[in-house]
Amino acid sequence: MISLSSSDSVSTDVAALETALDAAPASIWITRRSAKEIQADAESVRARVAAGAALPLAGLTFAVKDNIDVAGLPTTAAHPAFARVPAKSATVVTRLLDAGAILVGKTNMDQFATGLVGTRSPYGVVTSALDPERVSGGSSSGSGAAVGHDLVDVSLGTDTAGSGRVPAAFNGILGVKPTLGLLPLDGVLPASPSYDTVSVFTRTTGLAARVMSVVAGPSTTDPKSRPWALDAPQAAPPRPVIAVPRRADLASLSPAVLAAFDETIARFEALGAETRTIDISPFLATARLLYGGGLVSERAWSYGAFLAAHPEEADPSVAAIAARAAKIDGTTVIDAQQAVAAAMLLARQALDGTDALIIPTAPIHPTVAEVAADPLGVNSIVGTFTNFVNLMDMAAVAVPTGEVSGEGHFGVSIVTPTFHDQVALDLAARLLGESEQDAALGTPGVDVAVFGAHLSGEPLNPQLQALCARFVGEVRTSDRFRMLLVEGSVDRPAVIRATEGAELPGELWRLSPLALSTLLRSIAAPLALGEIELSDGSSVLGFTASVDLTERDVTAFGGWRAYRAASVVPANA
Incomplete structure (x- = not known):
């Protein structure tokens, strides 16, 4: 990572950043800012600091998924015909800029934030920073790869079905998927507006906490944004109780990946955690409602009419999902919503007395060729353990755990109840051997x-x-x-x-x-x-x-x- 606040020479810093950007795959970006623009921003930040401004993110570089508005730069959502240039940045972007962070560019993504693979874009396939034969994961594919390649300190993605977590596992980085509403969505193109959130990619829990402390909080222009709850925990307990799925619920894992998951659970136990096996089959059934039930109709509301009018350069998988979503009737939507409400009750009962649920982030890390051979089927498998989290209004932190020989990269997600984001981040810090003191989110206390x-x-x-x-x-x-x-x-x-x-x-x-x-x-x-x-x-x-x-x-x-x-x-x- 090249942070533009640590060197005496801004020009040297920016030149090194440009060299790194040029050496990385071009498919990571949809719009990249020029070295001159980046240098001007770096100089401005240094001047603000010299004038006494308190800038908690001074000189840190960041990237933004291209469904999030940045004033003066096009928002494409990975469809060229959709491109428009907003006059105002999304609140989350404005807060980063105000805190001294420096924007490098806008990243590639699965079209209209629909997908978990990173191959659904006319701007190119985004591959893993750790294995060019395998996908980066979507839909925040470019944002995950940008941090994975050490091109930026932090990147913003979005997460509806797992897009802020899968790219973390596949690129060996940290992915924070906050409680819905904590990060404002004004200026963010909706995919499934009831379940969307902005997500954060970094390499460390400490930096993730610094960024979250800056961007979290209500916005007057986002009616669904919300403040921290007054009972939001300030820390994870020293001896947490973690829920772990039954073996039957992990059937989608190969023996090698299952062994990697077991090793991670053993590490938690060595750190003082007590484990409790629970039945997560209701969670997994709920996950299937996002695309396989009435809830997918929100995709038609978000971009279905545009794709129907602009079929050119539409990804076939995304177009098929939108077309099917448009045919769903209202009673089917309500059926799905009621099923989710019932599942949330079951989830609370299953997780009662536990502090977090530990699950694989994804059961497989597919190759580009495997996705091409079965784009819908492979994508569905990747989302096995991610889709239910936003539906049930839970928080999660995706933590990389390493490579599984011959099967790509693996990670786990620490899933917690609404507003228990701090617990998830603390447990992530423990697993990574990082300072919990640095991982404080700044929740009201x-x-x-x-x-x-x-x-x-x-x-x-x-x-x-x-x-x-x-x-x-x-x-x-x-x-x-x-x-x-x-x-x-x-x-x-x-x-x-x-x-x-x-x-x-x-x-x-x-x-x-x-x-x-x-x-x-x-x-x-x-x-x-x-x-x-x-x-x-x-x-x-x-x-x-x-x-x-x-x-x-x-x-x-x-x-x-x-x-x-x-x-x-x-x-x-």
């Missing part, structure tokens, strides 16, 4: 300072973990606090403001607003939550107390852990 029994490793810390709280970092109070001992079944410190005191060490944990209310209900007198002044002058919510000053003063020990280490009193556990 309240920071709470703890100084005693709620510290990491202390008896009440599991309360915070059960509330999916996120460790933020170590803190110290100002020197105007004292620590008194409150004895009980679990000894706790009372941190109180005083005229003379000491800096007391503690930790900062972030909770969702709903989790905070739960924590408040669990706090027993004399402890309470109140304002705590920290050593850096800031103030946060933290554990304090209402005491009568007859309690033992343990301030001199220099903190709760120091007191516990020095005390002859046995530790409460």
Whole structure:
């Protein structure tokens, strides 16, 4: 990757980027910006930073799938006759640009975002960055390959049936498919508007979190956009319970791919996860409704009339799907919608008590020749484990796990309930050996300072973990606090403001607003939550107390852990 913020010479950076772009397959792009345009943007970003602008993505390069509007560049959706030049960029693009990211170009895709293979485009077949004989995966084929070839730091795709996940598996990168509505869809050409979302491709969970923190959030011009829920978890639990499909539900996997999946589950177990086998056959049956039932009618609404009027340069598979979709009657659509609603209830019951479902992203990684021989059949197999996720309003992160000898590249998807995106990203970070601290999505939360029994490793810390709280970092109070001992079944410190005191060490944990209310209900007198002044002058919510000053003063020990280490009193556990 060539980020344009790290070098002293913008011209050198842009020249290196242009060299890399020229060496990569041209089919990745539909519209590529010139080196001069990219350099001008890089200079502008540097000037903004020099002027004091806070740009969280300064100098990072990005690409955009060509069904997402960029002002001044054509949007084709991989059909030349559809090309139009919008005056306004999609909200997600504007947010990236405002954050200092630099656009390289617009990527190739399966026509009208219909397909999971990356071969349905008159602009050329997009192949895997890891194996030119095999497909990149669609419909966000070019966006996946652009990151896979290290041409950009991040790319935007879209995902309805798996298009933000399959290219991740086939290109050895990370694919984030957020909860529906978190990333606004204004300026994004619909494919199936009830189930579309913008997706994000990167190489690391940390960068994915930075990008998601910038682009997520409601838009005044997208009626379906929505904010984070007040109960959105701040972190994955340290010992998660993960659901795993029955062997019967994995029948589409070859023995070698099944072995690779088993190895991945074993890695999760080695990281402390508990596994639970569940029946996902209702999920798989629901997945078939997207193209095999009434829900496919949304494709006719989105682009069916255009394809009927412009059959030239239409991909045969996409045209056939649109023509069939146009013949579906309203009652068939409602039948499918009701089936999805029933399946969502079954899904909640099946996943009750678990934190995530781990599934193969795709059962096969087909060659270009295999797709050409059976375009509809192969595409359907690729979507076996992806199609149900948006239908059931779930979130997912696709994680690459490596090559299966002779069968292409493989990956798993970590699927979580609505608004549990942070849990999926944390588990992805664990699997990849990356920092969970860097993977924070910036979901709405309240920071709470703890100084005693709620510290990491202390008896009440599991309360915070059960509330999916996120460790933020170590803190110290100002020197105007004292620590008194409150004895009980679990000894706790009372941190109180005083005229003379000491800096007391503690930790900062972030909770969702709903989790905070739960924590408040669990706090027993004399402890309470109140304002705590920290050593850096800031103030946060933290554990304090209402005491009568007859309690033992343990301030001199220099903190709760120091007191516990020095005390002859046995530790409460």
